[in-house]
Amino acid sequence: MEDNATNPRQAEPKRHGPLSRFTVIDASRVRAGPTAVRLFADMGARVIKLEIPPGAPGGDDMIGGRDHNRADYENLHRNKESLTLNMKSPQGVAILHDLVRRADVFIENYRPDVKHRLGIGPDALREINPRLVYASISGFGQDGPYAGWPGFDSIAQGMGGLMSVTGKPGEGPMRVGIPIADLCAGHFCAMGILTALLEREASGQGQWVQTSLLEAQIAMLDFQAAQWLIDGKVPAQSGNEHPLTVPTGVFATRDGYLNIAAIGQTMWKRLCEALDVPHLVDEPGMGSDPERVCNRDQVNAAVAAALRGRTTAEWTERLLKAGVPCGPIHGIDQVFADAQVRHLGMAWPMRHAELGEVSLVGQPMRLSRYPREAPPRMAPEQGGDTDTILAELGYSAARIAELRAAFIV
Template sequence: MAGALENIKVLDLSRVLAGPYCTMVLGDLGAEVIKVEAPGGSDDTRKWGPPFENGVSAYYLCANRNKKSITVNLKSSAGIEVIKKLVRESDVIINNFKSGTMERFGLDYETLAKINPGIVYCSITGFGETGPYQNMPGYDFIIQAMSGLMSITGDKDSGPQKLGVAITDILTGLYACIGIQGALLERTQSGKGQKLDISLYDAAVSSLVNIGSNYLMSGKIPQALGNHHANIVPYQTFLTADGEMVIAVGNDNQFKALCAILGKPELAHDERYKTNPNRVQHREELVPLLQDVFSTKSTAYWQEQCRQGKIPCGPIQNIEEVTNDPQLQARNMFIECEHPTAGQVKMIGSPLKLSRTPTKVKRHPPDAGEHTDEILTQLGITKTN
C-alpha cells in the first residue's frame, strides 16, 4: 500500500535533530528521502552516546529511518554538481546550515529554483534568516532559555529548568514538516515551489500558547509553577500514600465530581472554589485541602476512583513503564527493524495513524554513504572528488 507522500522526493542536507526529525516524518509518510552527509558521515549524532550498538548511536537511530544515505563533498565542484542533479528530480530540499552557508556553496534558493522551479526549499536555522540574530548559532538549550520556556518550567525552589528532551528541535521539525506539506499542496495549484524560512526561536515562542497570551493580555510576567497550571485548578500532581499522580480537572462539573470522590462535597459549593477563576484565585487554600485527602490512599486506589468518576488522571510513569504500557503496545508505538551494523534495533513508532495510507518503516536508519554508489549510478555519475 502506497504512503501518503509516496511520489515525493526529499533531498535532506540537515543533521542532528530538527531537520532529520522533519525528514523522518516525511519518510514515514512514504516520501523518498536521500540523506546527504560529508564523506565519512557528518551528522554529529552518529557519535553522540552512549549507548551504541556496534558503533551505531541510539541518538542517531531516533531520527533517521526511512532514508537513503549518500556522502558528498560540498566543498568540491563535483559534489555541488551532484546536489544540483539531485535537485532536478527532487520535490523538496531541506538544510539546517548556518545562515549564508548554502549561498556560499552556490546552493541558494534562487539558484536551485532556476534548475527546478517547483522545488520547495526549506531552511532551518536557530534564529531565522532575517533580523539582528540571524548569524547567531542556535541550539535547543539556548533557545529554551531565550524563548521564555525555561522561565516557566520548574518552580521557585528549582529555578529555571529545561525540558528533558530537545523540545524546540522537535517543534521546529514538525513546523517544517507542516510548512513543506503546505507548500507542496499549494504547488498543485500554482506549479511553483517556494522557500521556507523556519527557526527554532520562532517555533519555541509559538509554543508559549496560553502563557504567552496571558502575558500579552495582562502585562503580568508569568512565573514558574512547577506541576501546577497557570489557568486551571486543580490541574497538577498530588502525593498519594505510595507515590504521586496527576489530576487534570478541566471544568466545574469535574471539580464537583472530584469533591464527591474525595468525600468533600462541601468544597464544590464553597464560593471560593465553585468556579475555576475562583479556584485559581484561592489555589493556596484549596490545594492543601485536596492534598490531605489524596495522602490517605494509594495511587492505584485514586486512579480507579477518578476513572470511574470520569475525572482525568494518570500515573507518573518512568520510561520502562511507558514501553510496557498496553495502550502504547496496542498502538504499535514501539517497533523493531533490522540494521546492517547494529542488528535488531528498537525504535519509537510513528504517532501518525492514517487509515488508507498508513506509515511504514521501509528502510533502517542508514550507515553513512550506504547508498552512494546506487544513487550516483542512477545519476550517471561514477566518481566524485
C-alpha cells in the same frame, strides 16, 4: 553528468506510502532538520541524506551523529538513504545539481549565510528546478540582528520564554526534558513543506519555506504568550500546577503520584465527591474557579491530604469512574509497557543487522488507507547508497572511483 542508456528511475526501488511520489534531499543535521525529514521518510518518500565524505575536511562531530548515540541515530534517520558529498567543491555542487533536477524538496539547517556562500541557496537551486520546495531551519531566522548566531535547543528554550515558565517558583529557570524547540521546528518545517507542495499543485512553482528554533518555541508558548500579548500579564513558574486552573497538577498517593485535571466547577464537585470530601465544594475560598486560583495552596493541601489514603491505581479507577480526568505518571519503561500504548503500537519493531530485534518510536498519526505494516528500514551507513545513487544519475563506476579518490563523494 555522463550519459546512461537506461532510465535511472527504473533502477529505483518501488516505494509505498502516501508520499512515495516525492524525493527529498536532506542536507540538514543534528535534530530539527532530520526530524522534519523523518516524517517524509516514514510516509514513503525517497529521502537522500547528504553526509560529508570520510577523510574530507569539516567532518560532522555534532550531537546526534552515528557514534554519539546509536539509539538516537537509528530512531532519527530510519528509512533514509545516505550519499556522501562534499558540497564545498565545484564537482560536489555539480552532483547536487543533478540530484536537485529530480527532487521535490531540499532541506537544510546551515547558518543563514553558509548556503549562499556555497552557491546552494534557494535562488540558485530553484533556478535549476523551479518546482523545488526549498526548506530552511535556522536558530533565529534568515535575517535580523541574531541571524548569524548559532542555534541550539536550550538557547531557544531560554530566549523563547519556555524556561521562565517551567519549574517550581523560586528555583530559577528550568529546561524541559526533551529538545522541544528542535522538535517543534522540525514539525513546523514539515507542515510548511507539505503546504508548499499542495500549493505547487495549483501554481506549478516551488517556494522557500522558512522556520527557526526561536519562532517554533514562541509559537509553542500558546496561551502563556497570549496572557502577555492580550492581557499584559507576564506568566510565572507554576511547577506541576496549571497556572489558570486549580486543582490541576501532581499529587502524592500512598504508593506514588497522580496527575489530576479538575478543570471548572463541575469537575471540582466530582473530585470532592470521589475523594469523600464533599464539604470542600462550599469551603470558604474554594467555591469558584477564581477563588481556588487565589487560594491554590489551601485547595491543593486539602486535596493532597485526601489522596494519601489510597494507591495510584485505586485513585485512577475511582476518579475516572467519577468523570474526573486523571492518570498515573510513568517512567519511560512504564510508558511502553502500558496497555494503551501497546495497543496504539507506538513502539515500531524492526530487525537491525547489528542490534537484532529492536523498536523505534512510531509516528503519532494514522492514515486509514496506509496502515503501518512494514517495519522501518535501519538508518543507512555513511555513504552506503552513494554508488547506487550516482549510478542512477548516470555516473560510471570509473567516474565514481575518481570522485571517491578526490574525496568528492
